[in-house]
Amino acid sequence: xxxxxxxxxxxxxxxxxxIIPERVLKAMAKPVLGHxxxxxxxxxxxxxxxxxxxxxxENNVTFAISGPGSAAMEMSLVNMIEPGEKAIVCSNGYFGxxxxxxxxxxxxxxxxxxxxxxxxxxxxxxxxxxxxxxDISVVTMVYAETSTGVQSNLKELSDVVHAHNAICVxxxxxxxxxxxxxxxxxxxxxxxxxSQKCLSCTPGVSPITFSDRALEKILSxxxxxxxxxxxxxxxxxxxxxGQKRAYHHTAPINSLYALHEALTIIKEExxxxxxxxxxxxxxxxxxxxxxxxxxxxxxxEYRMPQLHAxxxxxxxxxxxxxxxxxxxxxxxxxxxLGDRLGKVWRIGFMGEAAQTxxxxxxxxxxxKVL
Ligand SMILES: *Cc1c(COP(=O)(O)O)cnc(C)c1O
Numbered sequence: 001x002x003x004x005x006x007x008x009x010x011x012x013x014x015x016x017x018x019i020i021p022e023r024v025l026k027a028m029a030k031p032v033l034g035h036x037x038x039x040x041x042x043x044x045x046x047x048x049x050x051x052x053x054x055x056x057x058e059n060n061v062t063f064a065i066s067g068p069g070s071a072a073m074e075m076s077l078v079n080m081i082e083p084g085e086k087a088i089v090c091s092n093g094y095f096g097x098x099x100x101x102x103x104x105x106x107x108x109x110x111x112x113x114x115x116x117x118x119x120x121x122x123x124x125x126x127x128x129x130x131x132x133x134x135d136i137s138v139v140t141m142v143y144a145e146t147s148t149g150v151q152s153n154l155k156e157l158s159d160v161v162h163a164h165n166a167i168c169v170x171x172x173x174x175x176x177x178x179x180x181x182x183x184x185x186x187x188x189x190x191x192x193x194x195s196q197k198c199l200s201c202t203p204g205v206s207p208i209t210f211s212d213r214a215l216e217k218i219l220s221x222x223x224x225x226x227x228x229x230x231x232x233x234x235x236x237x238x239x240x241x242g243q244k245r246a247y248h249h250t251a252p253i254n255s256l257y258a259l260h261e262a263l264t265i266i267k268e269e270x271x272x273x274x275x276x277x278x279x280x281x282x283x284x285x286x287x288x289x290x291x292x293x294x295x296x297x298x299x300x301e302y303r304m305p306q307l308h309a310x311x312x313x314x315x316x317x318x319x320x321x322x323x324x325x326x327x328x329x330x331x332x333x334x335x336x337l338g339d340r341l342g343k344v345w346r347i348g349f350m351g352e353a354a355q356t357x358x359x360x361x362x363x364x365x366x367x368k369v370l
Contacts, residue, residue, distance in 0.1 A: 174306060200350065
């Protein structure tokens with residue numbers, strides 16, 4: 001039985017937020033503690049270890065920032081790229097463009113490596129751009145582009161970046177806890193994620209990790225980060241390594257309890273098992289969608305496991321269907337982003353929802369409204 005159907009919560013099957021399990025909701029309801037309380041600090045230390053496990057990294061600087069995935073994106077970019085500095089921006093969709101926009105606002109200079117919409121980032125194009133710009137030391141990219149449902153080959157891209165001795169900053173917002181991620185093995189220098197996608201946690205706290213190479217680049221900056229809030233050097237004193245903790249800002253205490261619980265659930269399941277579960281449910285769902293006549297618009301080998309981008313069949317009213325799904329079945333699906341609105345649905349089985357029972361419920365509901 002689907003638990004959220006019992007407690008009345010919406011069945012969230014879009015690109016995030018995803019369904020939050022009962023255990024995580026309960027953790028969030030604990031009485032608040034001070035942000036320098038020894039019990040809270042012990043919880044933060046545990047959380048750093050859980051995050052390292054989930055990212056598959058030994059990076060010392062691994063923590064959760066107070067803010068949504070976009071805040072983690074901004075923090076990564078403003079620390080890693082100085083104003084006036086050029087950086088390669090790989091973009092194959094909406095979130096790649098968001099990274100680009102942040103880089104421009106930071107006074108930095110984007111050098112674009114663009115992919116056709118619906119295609120992964122091309123390592124050959126990236127290699128060419130790095131050869132043409134030997135002065136560039138930072139490359140940014142989105143691993144799983146939720147806007148199109150495309151997952152790029154991160155290991156291959158990272159190999160190209162490192163062949164040119166550059167640093168890669170990777171958006172893993174929907175990927176963490178769903179897609180295979182091997183931060184250290186793949187030599188990813190900076191990665192950040194979201195809590196409300198495959199971690200099935202409350203929105204507003206975002207995992208982030210920096211390698212030693214990335215930290216060296218930050219330490220060699222000519223000027224400090226102009227944003228007070230996002231200056232990594234200051235936040236590290238709060239998340240610190242045990243003894244000396246300094247107030248930086250009041251952490252979202254209860255959201256961090258929730259994240260701690262969500263990560264504990266992942267540890268209990270085992271990260272490989274979780275990746276495997278997402279993959280299995282992806283295969284199960286895509287067969288069912290195909291049988292329904294819902295065509296996935298992404299080539300098989302580039303599909304992200306936790307999100308299906310399917311074409312809305314001819315003659316079907318997008319808005320009316322989604323309205324009925326909510327009213328009659330309590331299901332929220334994702335609409336198309338930008339000019340894909342009305343043409344595409346984004347159906348996500350993320351974290352807690354990556355179970356065949358959710359797929360079956362969703363497919364039955366779609367059968368009725370289509
Ligand atoms: C959801 C998402 C984001 C933004 O996360 P917010 O928490 O909404 O700020 C960034 N990148 C990707 C790929 C996403 O899917």
